[in-house]
Amino acid sequence: GENVEQHPSTLSVQEGDSAVIKCTYSDSASNYFPWYKQELGKRPQLIIDIRSNVGEKKDQRIAVTLNKTAKHFSLHITETQPEDSAVYFCAAAGMGGSYIPTFGRGTSLIVHP
């Protein structure tokens, strides 16, 4: 079946530093790439998404880049704050005719004050 790989599994940074989370996917038919943030004990919530006709998208301190040739996409968080601490999931959809997002295993981001 289809596979989305996400790295790293854990990321620890100091407040103010940047954080980068990377994902790869295997099916070139994927065309929608959302990122979800899940705080401890809470539900996943969409923070940003990108579609295959766009290479980069920014929303304040968050940006996502997409390289369709290499089949990878990344989440960039600048000027990290303690409230950014959470588990982040990437996903890819539109694979093999199915529009169901396949999720990565998640990255636990810890921002130290």
Added chain:
Amino acid sequence: GAGVSQSPSNKVTEKGKDVELRCDPISGHTALYWYRQSLGQGLEFLIYFQGNSAPDKSGLPSDRFSAERTGGSVSTLTIQRTQQEDSAVYLCASSVRMGRGGNEQFFGPGTRLTVL
């Protein structure tokens, strides 16, 4: 408006018992998804509905799992003869529709199932 809701929020059951989990999607959302999240793990896709139809049930872990959706709204996930490995958080999500280009999924708070 109201988001996705799930009930119960917590369920503790004994091995071998049946459980039923409920999901109320956002009104007007035609697509509904069930996921399972084990401790510290990612989101394991179980099944989705487009309207009342579930075209692909291959994600269900075993024949002890079943799901239905009625009236294009509420969905129930039933686990028969529960096993300890069924212990997890069961998340439901809905989206306006399914289709090429993707659509934002809105997640419910989950049901934490513990099988003793």
